[in-house]
Amino acid sequence: MSKLQTPFRYDFVGSFLRPEKLKQARADFEAGKINKEQLTAVENDCIRGLVAKLKEIGYHVITDGEFRRATWHLDFMWGFAGVEHKKTVEGNQTFDAEAAMIDDTFMTGKISVKNHPFVEHFKFLKQFEDENTVAKQTIPSPCQFYAFFTGAETLDKTLEIYDTEEAFAKDVVKAYSEFVQEIYAAGCRNLQFDDCVWGGMVNPELAVALTGREGAALESYKKTVLELNNQVIAQAPKDLIINTHVCRGNYHSTYFSSGAYDGVADLLFGEENVNAYYLEYDDERSGGFAPLAKMTGEKKVVLGLVTTKTPELEDKAKIIARIHEAEKYIPLERLYLSPQCGFASCEIGNKLTEEEQWAKLKLVKEIAEEVWGK
Template structure:
């Protein structure tokens, strides 16, 4: 088992553009042209090619690029008992005026988990580790799971099943803890909570619209999201590294929310008990670095200064300048570098080519080696 731990000076969030071969295979599967076994064979081949490319670039963390998923978060939810989904007819979420065509996902009974499919997905990647690389698993945070089913659109259905939000929250903690036991037993020692809840909360209007709460009720909701994440972390094995990625949405190069981290920094940066934060700082939507002063203890920050939303390469000098600016608020030795989000949070992917994707990662590594040696 590899003893390497995330984050690394040059790093990435997790998802990659799906190769054309994989896109076609998934379409064929969805139309009944090929079997699940045939689709898996293509997925396996594409993941091996992806990992080989990542190793070739000199990165120390490997993932499956989320190649077996339709979306970064919903596929994980589908692995739980009590959750079902169906194809959406119309776009069900607005990302910068673009409707996201992702499955309608809903609860039909109390949630639990046993033999989650992501565990087998992880085992495949783990087998590709070598002395220079370690596999990490990305999943939506407990707070993200909870927020999805207690937002204004699905809260009534959740209460019909659970009676109270508190009882549902208890089951979220139990189910996540069960999943973590499974994937830990499979050899996972680096887990990443992907979390757009805090990215939405940075924008007061969006926070109210999504949750149906305002004022003190909204503040209590934020504290509950924090508690959910921390309770799951507290129950995890001590040698399991748990990091979190927080962004403002990523769908086909569009975004969901805008605003600096300042409004959530007291809870997120001071009180969430993660090892490191992968943060979005690629443009003016993300605000400044001042909130990094709230990062408590010896927690680390992976600066997402390279965008995955546009193909143009950033200027190295400008990125280095921004790293130095961030170092005014948190020591340079606790800073790391990555793209601001994944390249394909959903199977549709962002608006750049695979070649442009790899150029971004080459730039991240080049800058990191110049700054940190």
């Protein structure tokens, strides 16, 4: 088993552009032209190719690129008993004026989890670890799961199933903790909580719209969702590295939210008990680096300074200058570099080519080696 731990000086969030043959296979599967076993064979082949490419360009972390998922978060939720979904017939979430085609997902009963499909997915990936690489698993955070079903448009349905929000929160912690034990037993030692909740909370108006809460009720809700993450972390095996990625939305090169980290820094950076934060910092929507001073303990920060939303390569000198700007608030030895988000949070992917994707990652590595050394 690899003993390497994330993050690395040059790193990435997790998802990658789906190869054309994988897109075609998924379309054929949905049309009934191929069966599940044939689809899985294509997925396996594409994941092998992804891992080989990551090793070829010198990265130390590997993922399956989220190649078996339609979306970064919902597929994980579908692995829980009590959660079902159906194809949406029209765009149901708006990202910077673009309607996203994301499956309708809803609860049908109390949630639980056993033999989650992501565990088998991870077992396939883990076989490719070697002395230079380690596999990480990305999942939506407990906070994300809870918020999805307790928002302005979903809370009433949840309260038809659970008597109280507290009862639902208790089941979220229980189910997540059981999943963590399952994937730990499968050999996972690096887990990432992907979290768009805080990416929404940075925008005060959007936070109210999404949660249906304001004032003291909203502040209480923020503490509740943060505590969910911390409870799952507290129950996890001590040698399991748990990091988080905070995202403002990433669908087809569009975004969902804008806002600096200032308004959430005390809670998010001060009180969440993760090992490291992968943070979006690729444009003005993310604000400045001053909130990083709120980081407590020895927590690490992976600066997402290279965008996955556009194909143009960043100016190396400007990225290096921004790293040193961040160094004013947190020591350089606790800083790392990555793209700001995945390249394909949903199957549709962002608006760049696979060649441009790899050029971005090569640039990240080149800059990191110049700043921190090889």
